[in-house]
Amino acid sequence: MSSLDATRAELGLVVLYLNKAEARDKICRAIQYGSKFISNGQPGTAQNVDRSTTLARKVFRLLKWVNDLHALISPPAKGTPLILVLLGKSKNALLSTFLFLDQFVWAGRSAIIKNKEGTDRVARLSLYCWMASSVCAGLVELGELKRLSKSMKKLARELRDTDKYENEQYRSKMKQSDERLLALVKAAMDVVVAIGLLQLAPRKVTPRVTGAFGFITSLISCYQQLPSRAPAAKLKA
Structure with missing residues (x-):
């Protein structure tokens, strides 16, 4: 494959990435929390960028609550323990509520809507829902990691006479484990971000801490939205 073909393939992935509304939202989120980190809650250009980007992102999320509502009423995967099903459905319900209320905040x-006090109350309620959904998400990832660990240990025993890292199934489980671990880290950090936005611990979780954690979770979200490089492989063939 020539360098021009390689460049075209890479640009194709960039276009594919930027065409995703979720990816654009997460890029804006990184800008939002990066600005919050820089401003540290002080008036100025960075705070203006933070506020304007926060408001602009809400447009991306209009009617997005339907996605989690659909996930809420969809049947769970077979073999999933009841506790994980309940946690997953709770996460969907809370996240859907957050996104639904966020429309009124916007x-x-x-x-x-000219009711500042009402808007502020709804905004706080929506953030509590988001924080609770992040807690549920973290617990789900913990449970799934535990299940994956047991599955990998069992598979490793079956493959003890061979190189387990050459086994496609084992490598797939390792990849799933890495993805879930990253999702767990993101969920835990999102809880801190929510605490900062709600000002539940203003001395410890300052605007700068909130901005830093939010920026990191935004980068994680951007990474999670990266498209597969399969198209490049096809082009090479």
């Missing part, structure tokens, strides 16, 4: 912040 309307209030945009002066469509």
Whole structure:
């Protein structure tokens, strides 16, 4: 494959990535929390960027609550323990509620609804829902990691006479484990971000800490949205 073909393939992946609304939202999120980190809650250009980006992101999330509502009413995967099913459904319900309420927050912040006190109350309630959904998400990932660990140990015993790292199934489970571990880290950090936004521990979780954690989780989200490099492989063939 020529360098031009390789460049075209890479640009194709970039276009594919940027065409995803979720990816653009996470890029804006990185800008939002990066600005919050820089401003540290002080007036200025960075804080203005933080506020304007926060409001702009809410447009990306209009009607997005339907996604989690669909996940909520969809049947769980077979073999999933009841506790993980309940935690997963709780996460979906809480996240859907957060996104639903966030639409009213956007309307209030945009002066469509002229009720500042009501908007502020709804905003706090929505953030509590998001924080709780992040806790549920973290617990789900912990449970799934435990299940994966048991499965990998069992498979490793079956492959003790061979190189387990050459086994496609074992490598697949390792990849799943890495992805879930990353999701667990993100969920835990998102809880800290929510605590910062709600100002539940203002001395410890300052705007700068909130911005730093939010920026890191945004980068993780951007990474999770990366498209597969399979198209490049096809082009090579």
